[in-house]
Amino acid sequence: MFAYLVKRVLQAIAVMLAISLIGFAIQGNLGDPLRELVGQSVSEETRQQLREQLGLNDPFLVQYTRFLGNALQGDLGTSYFFKEPALDVILKKLPATLELVFGATLLIVGLSVPLGVFTAIRPNAILSRIIMAVSIVGISIPVFLTAILMIYLFSVELGWAPSFGRGETVHVIGYWDTNFLTADGWAHIVMPSIALSSIMLPMFIRLIRAEMLEVLQSEYVRFAKAKGIAPWRIYFVHALKNTLLPVITVGGVQIGTMVAYTILTETVFSWPGMGAMFLEAVNRVDTPLIVAYLIVVGFIFVVTNTIVDLIYGLANPTVKLARMGA
Amino acid sequence: MSFLKTCAASTALVLALAGGALAETTVRVAYDADPVSLDPYEQLSGGTLQLNHMVFDPLVRWTQDLEFEPRLATSWEQVNDTTVRFTLRQGVKFHSGNEMTAEDFAWTFERIRNSDDFKGIFTPFSGLEVVDDYTIDLKTTAPYPLVLHTATYLFAMDSAFYTGQTEDGKDKAEIVKHGDSFASRNMSGTGPFTVTAREQGVKVEFERFDGYWDTESDGNVDHIVLTPIKEDPTRVAALLSGDVDFIAPVPPTDLQRIEDAEGVDLITMPGTRVITFQMNEDRVEAFKDPKVRQAIDFAVNNTGIVDRIMRGFGTVAAQASPAGYAGHIDDLAPRYDVARAKELMAEAGYAEGFSITMMAPNNRYVNDDKIAQAVASMLSQINITVDLQTLPKAQYWPAFDERAADMMMIGWHSDTEDSANFHQFLTACPDADTGNGQYNSGNYCNEKADELMKAANNEVDPAKRTAMLQELEQILYDEAAFIPLHFQDLAWGAKSNMNAGEIVNALDFPYFGDLVVSEE
Numbered sequence: 092m093f094a095y096l097v098k099r100v101l102q103a104i105a106v107m108l109a110i111s112l113i114g115f116a117i118q119g120n121l122g123d124p125l126r127e128l129v130g131q132s133v134s135e136e137t138r139q140q141l142r143e144q145l146g147l148n149d150p151f152l153v154q155y156t157r158f159l160g161n162a163l164q165g166d167l168g169t170s171y172f173f174k175e176p177a178l179d180v181i182l183k184k185l186p187a188t189l190e191l192v193f194g195a196t197l198l199i200v201g202l203s204v205p206l207g208v209f210t211a212i213r214p215n216a217i218l219s220r221i222i223m224a225v226s227i228v229g230i231s232i233p234v235f236l237t238a239i240l241m242i243y244l245f246s247v248e249l250g251w252a253p254s255f256g257r258g259e260t261v262h263v264i265g266y267w268d269t270n271f272l273t274a275d276g277w278a279h280i281v282m283p284s285i286a287l288s289s290i291m292l293p294m295f296i297r298l299i300r301a302e303m304l305e306v307l308q309s310e311y312v313r314f315a316k317a318k319g320i321a322p323w324r325i326y327f328v329h330a331l332k333n334t335l336l337p338v339i340t341v342g343g344v345q346i347g348t349m350v351a352y353t354i355l356t357e358t359v360f361s362w363p364g365m366g367a368m369f370l371e372a373v374n375r376v377d378t379p380l381i382v383a384y385l386i387v388v389g390f391i392f393v394v395t396n397t398i399v400d401l402i403y404g405l406a407n408p409t410v411k412l413a414r415m416g417a
Numbered sequence: 418m419s420f421l422k423t424c425a426a427s428t429a430l431v432l433a434l435a436g437g438a439l440a441e442t443t444v445r446v447a448y449d450a451d452p453v454s455l456d457p458y459e460q461l462s463g464g465t466l467q468l469n470h471m472v473f474d475p476l477v478r479w480t481q482d483l484e485f486e487p488r489l490a491t492s493w494e495q496v497n498d499t500t501v502r503f504t505l506r507q508g509v510k511f512h513s514g515n516e517m518t519a520e521d522f523a524w525t526f527e528r529i530r531n532s533d534d535f536k537g538i539f540t541p542f543s544g545l546e547v548v549d550d551y552t553i554d555l556k557t558t559a560p561y562p563l564v565l566h567t568a569t570y571l572f573a574m575d576s577a578f579y580t581g582q583t584e585d586g587k588d589k590a591e592i593v594k595h596g597d598s599f600a601s602r603n604m605s606g607t608g609p610f611t612v613t614a615r616e617q618g619v620k621v622e623f624e625r626f627d628g629y630w631d632t633e634s635d636g637n638v639d640h641i642v643l644t645p646i647k648e649d650p651t652r653v654a655a656l657l658s659g660d661v662d663f664i665a666p667v668p669p670t671d672l673q674r675i676e677d678a679e680g681v682d683l684i685t686m687p688g689t690r691v692i693t694f695q696m697n698e699d700r701v702e703a704f705k706d707p708k709v710r711q712a713i714d715f716a717v718n719n720t721g722i723v724d725r726i727m728r729g730f731g732t733v734a735a736q737a738s739p740a741g742y743a744g745h746i747d748d749l750a751p752r753y754d755v756a757r758a759k760e761l762m763a764e765a766g767y768a769e770g771f772s773i774t775m776m777a778p779n780n781r782y783v784n785d786d787k788i789a790q791a792v793a794s795m796l797s798q799i800n801i802t803v804d805l806q807t808l809p810k811a812q813y814w815p816a817f818d819e820r821a822a823d824m825m826m827i828g829w830h831s832d833t834e835d836s837a838n839f840h841q842f843l844t845a846c847p848d849a850d851t852g853n854g855q856y857n858s859g860n861y862c863n864e865k866a867d868e869l870m871k872a873a874n875n876e877v878d879p880a881k882r883t884a885m886l887q888e889l890e891q892i893l894y895d896e897a898a899f900i901p902l903h904f905q906d907l908a909w910g911a912k913s914n915m916n917a918g919e920i921v922n923a924l925d926f927p928y929f930g931d932l933v934v935s936e937e
Contacts, residue, residue, distance in 0.1 A: 122811025123818075128594055130461030130534040132832055132842060134852045137533045141594060171595050172453060173617055239650045246658040254655045255447075255646055361646045363619040371618065371647065374780075376811045 096397075103393040110389040111162070114382035115155050124171055124376040158382075167386065168379030172372070177383035181365050185387075186267040187257060188353050188364035194270075194284030195349060199292050204331070207299025211307065212326060223300075226293030234352055238286040238359040245282060252282050255361040287356045291345055298341060302334040336403070343399025347392040442934045443640040444915070445661040447652050451621055451645040455612060456600040457572050459592055461534035461832065467926040471623060471641070472512075473572035473606030476503055476522075477565055481922050483741045483834065485565050489517070489573055489607065498560040498877065499543075503568070505551040509630040511575040513605040519547040524576035532592050537852075538570055538832055541874070560877045566833045575605035609636060609930030620644045629930070636931045656681060656910050663915055665925070667908035669730040669783055675910045684918045687732045688907045688925070689739045690830040692782055693843070694775075694792060694900040695859035701773055701823045704859070708765040710897035715758035716799045717792055719751050719902045726787050731903040736890050737829070737839035739904050741923075743879070744836025744886030749894055751901075758799045770800025776822035777805070778813040783905055789826055792900075817858060825858045828905070834924070836886045840870045844898045861898045 124147070125138050142148050146157070158168065166176060173180045210219040229237075246254035258279035260268035270276035306312060307330060315325045353366035361367065365384060372380040452464040457473055459465065470478070476490040490503040509517040526545035529535045541561045546554040555564055579589050579600060589599040604612055607630065610623035623641040644661065646652040649668035655661045657678055667675055667683065675683045696704040696713065703709045723731045735752070738745040762768055777789035786807040793803035803824075808816060817825055831838035846862035847854035853867070854860075866889050873885040893899070907925050911917035914935045920927040 120812070122809070123815045126811065126814045128460070130832075131829075132461070132537050132855070133533055134537065135849065135855065136852075141533070145595060169596060174454070174593075174595065174597050174601060239654075242651060242654045242658075246660070247654050250658060254658045254660045255651050256644065256660075359648050359651055361644070361648065361651055363616075367647070368618065374809075374811065 099393070099397050103390065106393055107386050107389050110385050111158070111382060112155070114385045115151070115158065118378040118382065121373065121378060121381070122376040124378060127375045127377075128171060162386075167383040170372070170380040170383075171377045172375050172380070173377075177379045178387075180368070180380060181383055181387050183266045184363065184365035184368050186269075187362060188350070188357070188366055190270055190280065191283055191287060191353060191356070191362060191364060192346070192349055194280050195287040195291070196346065198284055198288045199295055203292055203295035203299055207296045208303055208326060208331065210296065211300045211303035214304070222296065226296050229289050229293040232289070233355075234286060234289060235355045235359050237289045238283070238356055241282050241286055242359070253279050257363055283356050283360045283362050286360070287349065287352055290352065291349060294345075295338065295342070298338055299334060302337055303330060306330045306333050339399060339403055343396055343402075346395050350388055350391060441639040442637055443642065444638050444663060444929070444932065444934060446641060446643045446663045446665075446929075447646045447655055447661040448643060448665055449645065449647060449649075449652065451618060451643060454601040455604050455615070456592060456598065457574065457604075457606070458529055458532040458535050459594065459601060461538075463925055466924075468621075469572050469606075470608070470926050471610045471929055472604050472608040472612060473574070474509075474608050476568040476571045478569055478928075479834070479922060479924055483923065485569075490568070493565070493568075495877070496554065499557045501555050501564045502548070503553050503555065505553065506630065507551055509573075509607050510628045511573075511578065511605045511607055512611045512626055512628075513575050513578045514628075515575055515577050515605070517573055517575075517607055518550045519553045520550075521573045521576045522553050522571065523547050524580075525571065525574045528574065528579075528590060528592070529571075533594065535570065538567055542567070559875045561875065562873070562877050562879070562882050563833050563835055566835055573607055575607075578603075578605040609634070610641060618645060623929075631930070634931050635933045636929075637934060638929065638932050641929060653910070656912075659912075663909065663911040663917060663927075665907075665909045665927075667910045669728050669908075672728070672730060672908060680913050682911050682913050682915070682917060684909045684911065684921055685730070686907045686921060686923055687739065688830075688905045689742075689834065689923050690782075690828050690905045691734050691737050691739065691839070692785075692788070692826065692828045692902040692905060693734075693737070694824050694826055694902070695843070695857070695861070696900070697820055697823050697825070697859055699860045700820070701771075703765070703767055703771055704823070706765045707896045708761045709767060710900075711752070712758040712761035712765070712799055713796065713801070714752045714897045714900050715754045715761065716801075717795050717900055717902070718753045720753060722788055722791055723903045726784050726791060727903065730783070730906045730908070732906065734901040734903050736894055736901055737843065737899075738836040738886070738890055739923075742831075742834070742836045742886075743883045744839075744890045746887050746890055746894075749890070755798050762799050768800070770802065772802040772804065773823035775803045775805045775824040776813065776816055777807050777826035778810045779807040781810040781813065782826075782828045785826060788902065792902075817856075820858045820860075827856055827858065829856070836890065837870050837873050840866065840889060840893070844893055845870060859899060861896075863892060863896065863898070866892050866898075 125141060128141065129138065146154060161168065165178070167178045169175065170177045170180050206222055210222050213219050242254050245251045256279060257270060259273045259275035260270055261272040263269050270280045312325060312330055315329060353364060354370055356362065357364045357367035358370050369384045372384065450464055452468040453460050457465065457469045474488045476488060477485045478488050480486045489506050489509065491506050493501055493503045496502045505519060511517055523545050529539055541557050543556045543558045546556060548554055555568065557564065581589050583589055583599050587599065591598055593601065609626060609629050609631070611626050612621060613624045614622040621643040625639050646655060649671070652664050653667065653671045653675065656664045672683060675681055696710055698704045720733050723729065723733050733751050735749040736746060762770065775789060775793055777785050779786035789805055789807055793805045796803050806822065817827070827843065829839055829843055841853055842856045844857055844861050845853040845867050847857050847860060869885050869889040873882050873889070876882040876885060907923065909917055909921055909927070916933050916935060917927065920929065920932050
C-alpha cells in the first residue's frame with residue numbers, strides 16, 4: 092500500500108511536470124498578453140518596456156527554469172488579470188466548481204442506479220423505452236446547448252429558476268462558500284448541475300443497464316432464482332454488486348472529464364468557478380493562470396484516479412493494489 | 418387643534434421618510450466584462466471609463482449630442498493660444514471626506530504622466546498650473562484644438578487619499594500594470610457612487626455617495642450590482658427572466674427578441690467605431706495603384722453587409738469619421754458598382770485579377786468573420802482570389818503587428834472623439850518615432866494628408882479646422898486609402914422603468930449617477 096502511494100505520488104509529479112512543459116510550450120501561440128494589458132493606442136516602445144519587465148523577451152528555457160524554480164516554492168506565477176498569485180485565484184474558484192461537480196455527481200449516482208437497474212429488469216416496459224430514448228437525446232446534445240435551452244425554458248419562459256450565477260452562499264471555512272445551506276443557493280445550483288450531468292447521466296444509465304443485462308444471464312442469478320431468493324435481493328445485492336466494478340472504473344475517469352465539462356457549463360451559467368475562469372483566461376491570454384489551471388486539473392485527475400483504484404480494491408477484494416502498483 | 422394637526426403632519430412626515438428609506442432602489446447591471454482594476458488610470462478601456470464615470474467626475478463630459486457638459490469645471494475660457502482656464506466647482510467632497518481643490522487636479526495630471534495607457538492622450542499638454550484653489554490652467558506646447566476633448570479624461574483623484582505609503586511600504590500613488598497596487602484596490606473620488614464590495618470577475622457592488630455634490634441630478638439609484646456575464650444568450654436571458662435590470666451589449670441576434678419582449682426596452686444608437694479593411698501596398702504591388710484600391714471599394718457592397726450580415730445593426734460608412742465629428746462629410750456616399758470596379762481593374766491593367774491573402778479576427782468585432790467571408794466573395798467578382806484566414810483576437814493582433822496578410826481588418830474608435838485620430842493611427846505614413854500609422858497595415862502614405870492632420874492638430878479655429886479635416890477625409894476617399902465598411906451600432910437592453918434611454922451615449926458609458934428608476 093505504502094509503496095503504491097509513493098509510486099503514485101512520483102507519477103503525479105511526472106504528469107504535472109509534463110503538463111507544465113506543454114502549457115509553457117503552447118503559451119507563445121496563445122497570443123500576446125500585452126494586447127489585453129494595455130489600450131489600443133499605447134506605443135510600441137511602451138509595449139516593449141512592459142514585455143521586458145514581465146520577462147516575456149527571455150528565451151524559452153530561461154522562462155521555464157524560472158517558472159520551475161518558483162513553482163518549487165509554491166509560486167505558480169501571478170495572474171495578469173486578477174493581479175494575485177495564480178494558485179490563490181484557482182483555489183478561491185475551486186469550491187464553486189467542486190460544489191457543481193458534487194451536485195452533478197449526486198444526480199448521476201442517485202438516478203443512474205435505479206434507472207439503469209429498472210431498464211435492465213423491465214426492458215420492454217414503456218417507461219424503460221422512454222428512459223432509453225431520452226438518454227440518447229441527452230448524450231447527443233452538446234452541454235452548452237442543453238444549458239442554453241434550459242435557461243430559456245425554465246428561467247425566461249417559466250420563471251422557475253434563476254438564469255445565472257451562484258446566488259446567496261454561506262461561508263463555511265477558508266475559501267469555501269457553500270450553496271447547499273440556503274434556498275436561493277439550491278435554486279441556483281439545480282440547473283447547472285442538471286446541465287453538467289446531461290451527458291454523464293445517460294451514459295451511466297446505459298452502462299449499468301448493459302452490465303446488468305449481462306449479469307442477469309449468468310448462472311448464479313438463475314441459481315438464486317431457482318432457490319427462491321426474493322427478486323429485489325437478487326437484483327440489488329447479488330447482481331448489482333457485480334455490475335458496479337466496471338462502472339467504478341469508468342466513473343473515476345469520467346469525474347475527471349467532468350471537470351472539463353465544467354468549462355462550458357460554468358461559462359453559460361456565469362458560474363463563478365474555475366472552468367469559466369479558465370475560458371476567460373484563454374481569451375485574455377492570461378498565461379500564468381492558464382498554466383496553473385492545467386497543473387491543478389492534472390493534479391485532480393491523478394488524485395481521483397488514485398482514489399478510484401483504492402475503491403476498486405474494496406469493491407473487489409481479488410484485486411490487489413500491490414500488483415497494480417508493480 | 419393646531420397641535421393635533423402638527424402631530425398628524427409630523428407623523429405623516431416620519432412615515433413618508435421611513436417609507437422612503439425602505440424603498441431603496443437597487444439596479445442590477447450585467448455587462449460582458451468587468452473593470453480590470455479600480456485604478457482610474459491603469460488601463461484605457463471602456464470598462465475603466467465606465468467605472469470612472471460612476472466613482473469619479475471629469476472636468477467636463479460628453480452629452481448625448483456630443484456636446485460638452487460642465488462637471489467639476491463650472492466654466493472655461495481660452496486665455497491665450499496655448500492656455501485654457503477652468504473654474505472649478507466649490508464645495509465638492511471626495512468619498513473620504515476631503516475637499517476637492519485645484520491641487521487634486523494638479524496631482525492627478527502628474528499621475529497621468531506616468532500612465533502608459535493615458536499619457537498618449539495628454540502628449541500635447543505641457544502642464545497643469547494651479548492659479549488658485551478653484552482655478553486651473555491647462556497649458557499646451559502649441560495651440561491645440563482638443564483641450565476640452567481631453568478634459569473629459571481628467572477625473573479628479575483624491576490626492577490626500579492616494580498619497581503616502583501602504584503598510585508594506587509601497588507608494589499609494591503608483592500605477593502597476595500587472596500586480597497589486599493600492600489604487601487598484603482602493604478608491605476615493607467625487608462621483609455619485611462608492612464601491613462597497615468587489616469580487617473580480619464575479620461582481621462589483623456600488624452604493625450612492627450621500628455627500629454627492631450634484632444635488633440637481635434626479636438620479637435615484639441607491640445600489641448598483643454590476644455582474645459580468647460573458648455569454649450573450651445568458652445575458653439576454655438574465656434580462657428577460659428579470660434577474661437583471663440592465664444589460665450591455667445586446668448581441669445582434671437578440672435585438673428583435675428584446676424589442677418584442679414586454680416590459681423591456683431596447684435602446685440603440687449609432688456608434689463611433691468604424692470597421693475597415695486595409696490593403697498592404699508593400700506586400701502587393703497592385704495596391705499601390707489608387708485605381709485598384711477604388712475597384713475594391715466599388716466591389717464591396719457595404720450596404721449589403723449592414724443589411725444582411727449585421728441585420729441593420731450598423732451605419733454604412735463611406736469614411737472614417739462618423740456623423741457629428743469635425744471631419745465628417747455628409748456628401749460622401751458609399752461606393753458600390755461592380756461594373757465600374759471591373760472597368761477600373763482593366764484600366765489599371767489587372768483585368769485578369771490576382772491572388773491575395775486576407776486576415777480578420779473572429780471574436781473581436783460584431784460578425785467580423787462573416788463580414789470577411791462576404792468581402793472575400795465580393796472580391797472574386799473582380800477576379801481577385803482571396804485566401805482568407807480568421808483568427809481569435811488573441812492571435813490576430815500579433816499577426817496584425819507583423820502585417821501578416823495582404824488585406825487585414827481593423828476597427829477603430831477615436832479616443833479623443835475626433836477625426837484626426839483616425840488618420841493618425843490608421844492611414845498616416847508609418848513612423849516609429851512619432852507612433853503615427855501604428856495600425857496602418859496598408860502602409861498607405863500621403864504627405865499632403867499628413868500635413869493636413871498636423872495643421873489641424875494645431876488649429877484652434879473650429880471652422881478652419883473642420884475645413885482641413887474634411888479636405889483630409891476627401892483625399893482618403895478619393896484615393897481609397899482604405900475600405901470603409903460600417904460603424905457598429907450600440908445597443909442596451911433595460912427594463913422599461915429604468916428610463917435607460919436618458920443616460921446612454923455614443924461613448925458607451927451610461928451615466929448611472931443620473932439614472933432615474935420610476936415605480937413599476
